[in-house]
Amino acid sequence: MNVFRIILLLMTIAILTITLIVGLNHGWDLLTIFFSDIMALTWPGQFNFDFMCFLILSGLWVAWRNNFSTGGITLGLLASVAGIMFLAPYLLFLSYRSEGDMKVILLGESRTS
Secondary structure, three states, rough: OOHHHHHHHHHHHHHHHHHHHHHHHOOOHHHHHHHHHHHHHOHHHHHHHHHHHHHHHHHHHHHOOOOOOOHHHHHHHHHHHHOOOOOOOOOOOOOHHHHOOOHHHHOHHOOOO
C-alpha cells in the first residue's frame, strides 16, 4: 500500500508541476486545443478522444462508488474534468480512510459491509 501511495503522490506532484509549466508557457486555453485536435481526426485527436473516454469512465466510477449521491455526482464531474489531478489525491485520501483496504477503496463502504 505504501508503494501505491507514493506513486499517487508522485503523480499528483508531477501533473500539477507540468500543468503549471504548460499553462504559463502556452496559456490556459486547453479545451480549444483539445477539441480542435479531435475534430481534425489526427493521432493527437485520437489520443484526446481516448483520454476523454477514460475521464468519463473515471467520473462514472467515482459517482457510482458514492452511490450517485449529490456529492458523488459532484465528485464524478470533477473527476471527469480534472483527471489524475483529482483521481490521484482522491485515491490517496481513500487509501488512508479505508486503512488500505482495496475492496473498500474500489467499491465504497456501503458495498463491503
